[in-house]
Amino acid sequence: MRRLKAIISYDGTQFSGYQVQPGERTVQAEIERVLAIMHKGEKIKVTASGRTDARVHATGQTLHFDSPLAIPVDKYMKALNVQLPRDIRVMSIEEVADDFHARYSVTGKRYRYIWSCESVQSPFRRQYTVETNGVKPNVEAMQEAAKAIIGTHDFSCFCAANTSVKDKVRTVTTLQFEWCGEELHMVIEGNGFLYNMVRIIAGTLWEVGIGRRDIENVELVVKSMNRDKAGKTAPPQGLYLEKVFY
Amino acid sequence: MRRLKAIISYDGTQFSGYQVQPGERTVQAEIERVLAIMHKGEKIKVTASGRTDARVHATGQTLHFDSPLAIPVDKYMKALNVQLPRDIRVMSIEEVADDFHARYSVTGKRYRYIWSCESVQSPFRRQYTVETNGVKPNVEAMQEAAKAIIGTHDFSCFCAANTSVKDKVRTVTTLQFEWCGEELHMVIEGNGFLYNMVRIIAGTLWEVGIGRRDIENVELVVKSMNRDKAGKTAPPQGLYLEKVFY
Structure with missing residues (x-):
């Protein structure tokens, strides 16, 4: 064995x-x-x-x-x-080694979230990105707002309500936006993620990017520890589990 | 109207x-x-x-x-x-204009054919490229063999048998291979294409690329005007109709 x-x-x-x-x-x-x-x-x-x-x-x-x-x-x-x-x-x-455990030995994870911002989304990307109907967000604003998320926080605000996890303190080490052609990528790394955390962060920062939420508001959301203060859960097909660190 | x-x-x-x-x-x-x-x-x-x-x-x-x-x-x-x-x-x-006709006004077409040559094909590319199981062909040989195809020829050799078209003379103006990461693209342009012509050309040049057919053989195939002398019809999911010229 x-x-x-x-x-x-x-x-x-x-x-x-x-x-x-x-x-x-x-x-x-x-x-x-x-x-x-x-x-x-x-x-x-x-x-x-x-x-x-x-x-x-x-x-x-x-x-x-x-x-x-x-x-x-x-x-x-x-x-x-x-x-x-x-x-x-x-x-x-x-x-x-026999003591390696895919879940318990994890030291961190990296996820990627992708929006396609072309005026018409390529049919080849419909299952692999989230369509924005040609809306191009203000990425500088999203990146600025992300500063309130990077670091160690109780992330109750970014956790789906139906979760049994008690300790919601996690550390986000990287939260970076980058354009790849007309697709916007959000890369996020941390020591652990709560249920729906990446998708709620994506949805919240997206609202900053399209001017529906102030940059300063994101810090208040984190401090509130209240899921209802954050943005919508972004759709699943934009999300990739990219790397698990051990 | x-x-x-x-x-x-x-x-x-x-x-x-x-x-x-x-x-x-x-x-x-x-x-x-x-x-x-x-x-x-x-x-x-x-x-x-x-x-x-x-x-x-x-x-x-x-x-x-x-x-x-x-x-x-x-x-x-x-x-x-x-x-x-x-x-x-x-x-x-x-x-x-009223006299524009999507079919009869065509002056040329460009197709693209894509092979994915990674040792393990990405699951995201399975419907959009043809897997080679990690085989990387000799692209110089394929490009050299392509010279026998570029130009005006009776392309009976590259036409599926079950076709009713009589005149099989066409002009191929461009036939170019290019790597895009570990994916190999074949770009082909011409004034018109017979049924399955691009896929049979792809299948034939692939055989050159993996050493199963000599470079010089492709000229004989063209001259033979015999479908049976050419290679296999490459699978459909690698093929893209990229541009129609008018």
Whole structure:
């Protein structure tokens, strides 16, 4: 038996999220289905760094699982990719120490959020970005407002109401906007993220960018620790889990 | 009544091609359905520069149709885009002379064909490129072999057998390979293309790129005027109709 760490990429469009849910197509269920085939029906439990919601994408989701198969890791990866549906790909796989844990060993995560600001959104980007109907936000204002978010705070204001997590103090280390052609990317890194946190931050800063919320207001939102003071939860298809740090 | 010229982009993944076919989801049927709504049920016939096959994409397909509606063209475009499914977008629309014909007035077309040559194909590119399983072809050889195709030839060798077109002489003016990261693009321009011509050229030059066919062989293929001498028809999802010239 050995512990394997896998980095996977998935197009979230046709999944009801990462985590297994009865009757739904999920990323975890697909991977466990394929592992069971490779292990002659034996159930191999997969642990991820965390969940992602329906339609949310990942380019660097990270998993661990324990396997008795002694095949080399590159062949292991190929065997998985041959059986997996094409909207999930294993990008790398390596053997790790037995105490590595995809969820508990996490030291940080990086997410990306993408808006497409062309006057007409490319049909090829409809599932991978959020359309703004040609609206180009004031990115300097968004970047300025982001200063109130960077750092260590109780982020209750950016946490979906239906969560059981008690401690909502997290540290955001990076929150950066960059244009990539006519697409606006928000890159955010931190030691951990609450449920819907990135999408609520994206939605709140977007409102700053289009002049619907003052830059100064964002600091008040953070201090309020009140979800209702923040902006709307931005749509799922703009969000990517890009990297998990250990 | 006025004649309108529209440039449209579509993600071909979920279409059974451009042209109307009973019982199938097609690009033309979607556009004519929306135009009928805009014209209170009146059927407005749409004419395109040509067909595209199932799963083939377009970034610059061009259409014309005649409409009695006197609304400004930018509002016309917005009205169409509001009603159209999101995998079809009207990118521009303009009023043209009555003798403009989207098919008969064509003077040339540009297509693009894309292979993704990463060791593991991104799940986000599975419907938009052709996977090579990490194989990186010899592009210099492909470019050299392309010289036998550029120019005016009877292209019977690159035409699907089931075609009714008699005159198979066409002129290819540009056939260029370029890397875009780990994706290989083939850009081809000419005054007209036979059925499956771009995909058969892509399939044939690919064989040169991976050493399965000699550079010199391509000239013999062209001279043979025999479809069976050429390579396989490359898969549809790598192909884009990029621009129609008038």
